[in-house]
Amino acid sequence: MEKCELNGHTVSKCPESSGSVKCEKKGCKNRFMDFFRRNLLVILTVSGVLVGVGLGMIIRKMDLTRAQMTYFAFPGEMLLRMLKMIILPLVVCSLISGAASLDTRSLGKLGGIAVSYFLVTTLIASSIGVALAFIIKPGVGAGALNTNSLSLESVSTDKETTDSFLDLARNLFPSNLVAAAFRSYATDYKNISVKTGTNGTLLYQKVPYGTETDGMNILGLVLFAMVFGVALRKLGSEGEELIRFFNAFNEATMVLVSWIMWYVPLGIMFLVGSKIVEMEDVVLLVTSLGKYIFASILGHLIHGGIVLPLIYFAFTRKNPFTFLSGLITPFTTAFATCSSSATLPSMMKCVEENNGVDKRISRFILPIGATVNMDGAAIFQCVAAVFIAQLNNHELNAGQIFTILVTATASSVGAAGIPAGGIITIAIILEAIGLPTNDLSLMLAVDWIVDRTTTVVNVEGDALGAGILHHINEEEQKKLRQQEEEEQGAHELAEVKVEAVANVQADGETSPLVTHRPLAPDSSCANLLDKEGMESVL
Template structure:
């Protein structure tokens, strides 16, 4: 027998109707229509990948024309414009998204999610460092490469005489910038000055190297991130008084994302010229690849293992979902990362794709991704560890267990301070080399092939950020489900208690006699309540 329900005033059958029989006007019917729909949904991905391929072809063609240095600069101009546009919106995007994200999350959940995020970043970076060290000892890229010399490859030497202690102190100083406006384009760095501190017996002056603070060009993104997080929490604490400012930053954030969506349409053109100009600038490519081939192979293999196996397994372990279907929605930011070699420049497209393609909560993505782009450098940790072991093998230095442990810890810690810009991780290798007492004059070898390794490095960096956002979104969703279930159980308990009370009132003979008299005076009602409570 068929029963009916009322829905919006109409009788509706309770029998389920097969959804496959319901025609959907949006469903494509022909192969051409299906292809057109697929092309429309994945247009940005197709254009971005096509830009990389076109850039390779264009670079190979222009390379044979023997351009002058000035002409190479002009050729790279469209790619430079893309980088400038992406860097232009980094500060408003990071600051506004972190303020609105920290202000929208509850203080308790903020602390919980922040703790999970920091643990995730530290554990994954430590695993990445271990993979880099293990591969360097297995592949031995520096063994037998003692003939490598900076002069043979036509490279400039790199001066990196910074003390390890001062590097970490600079990291702490940059967390608390003295001037927020200056932090947008300058960061703190330690330099050294030789100061006379006395005379020897023969009259010779005694000099001492003294650290002196100075401001260097480059955005202090770490200080801006910390300030934005704390400021967002402070606005949340204000309550109603801070609501207007929170709405302002939310609106600013949404407007910035609109700008990002506009810039994304220029990405394929910019990427084409970025890749093409790099190919045109290459000199002695065959010599570099053959000389440093094992180093390049070890670094790229580490990125493939970490990005293709370790990170997806961690994501699957937390969410029990297919990690590759999650990553499939992020092809555009991965391609942007490959072309720009900058985690910070990839941040705008990453936030957009994570929210639109993978459905991550805006409060989660806009809080975690800017932090990850600053402190989570899994790819950098891998190639820094490979480079440290490579230079040790190059100089025929045997590393002991203590030095290996120092490499792991220092690479994990120094990757936090690595700038999210092209070649940002090479300078932090000097910190590791200083920590284990290795010479830093071979760093120029790293710079020679950094433009190759840095591409896979940046892809792994942004992949770790994206999967971390997905994990936190899943944990947050699970927490919300548990709260809903608890609320439903409490509601059921309340309903049952209310029903039992009604039943007792109906079956109690004393209460029945009190109610039989029709209208009762307030005094009589109070007496009846007193009798009930006493009984």
């Protein structure tokens, strides 16, 4: 072979310079095509958002009628319907198969870590929201701002705080599982006459009674699916058939999700575009409520960009932004749909395929997180509560601030994972600290802006929680394997030792060349060493 010098090293004959350029160009082209193929869905989804913004700004100038706006939003509506269609089988089957595939000890430990993670991160988020509201003071100087000046509809919220938490407990245990797939329990009130007054007037009393409201009771379905999965695990071999059925159902559902994902870019384009077309006087809203919007979005940026990644890094010692880079598609979906539940299918797919999270972990923790983990909602609810207090010139004391933190953390568990699901939760916080709820329509007016970053932070917390649990589970598995290897090694050494002692003490195995003489009781250590040396020589 012909040789040549390259950077001081002898190598095979150098190729032609033009050939090397061609190879380099070909290699770059191949790498670019591979990157493009791998990230095609992400590129299309992000492009869908950008095109949707441009399309909305163009069509906004055409002064469409309400009917024409509805037609324009139809492709986006179809995306939401497809995503919501897949939620029920995905949540139930993934939780049953996830709970059944983990042994009871691991399930209890992982469940405890998950609940602790959700509570701690939500409490941190609530604290960030309250702190930013007191620093930025969005409601100070905005006393003249009211519903009538912005032509907003009032929001009726006459629900008691106690009944809100009782409804949460009732929804955990639905009386009818089939009805829970499309209805949830809610308390309403009616006035009944209790007695007649002294002057002949009737006295009325507000009495709570149960009603059914439209909307999936996902909290009750999550609890049932988890307990049912544990029960199947307890059955042993008898439950294997049913576990395999739910595993197959779950895999088939994920195939459907992968098909729906290719429609996401088109649907997102029309979702974003239609929302821009439907906007009323955005300039007036933003100038009036700009400080509130700024405080909420800043809280989301701090929590989602600093706090959650730091928590992930503290547990795993890995780069959190590398983990998050594989989740651009679900984040974009969350931004466009404003629904944690609708983002769940794409989140599960990307977490498993792009980040390598164990299916048992992701399918156990992500449905729970989409239901109970609402970090972003806790931030904007706390900002809104302090904003309304400042709007009404109400000084909050330490007890009321603590009440806001605890109530926001607890009530975010029951917040529906749908657009504007957190507005009613703000009413619970306001009732708890004794503030009027007639200013809630201000929150509803700009909720479509704030809710986008809220949902992104919600799903980010779920994803990082799944990554932390996956890391903890891997570490536990390594420790168990090391313990088993050590125990096995110790057992083998014990067997070898027993055999060696038995052979030395056996009469038939003693060498005739070595004469063992009993030592005198007063023999010193030196004599002992001399005798051993003599025996070894013999």
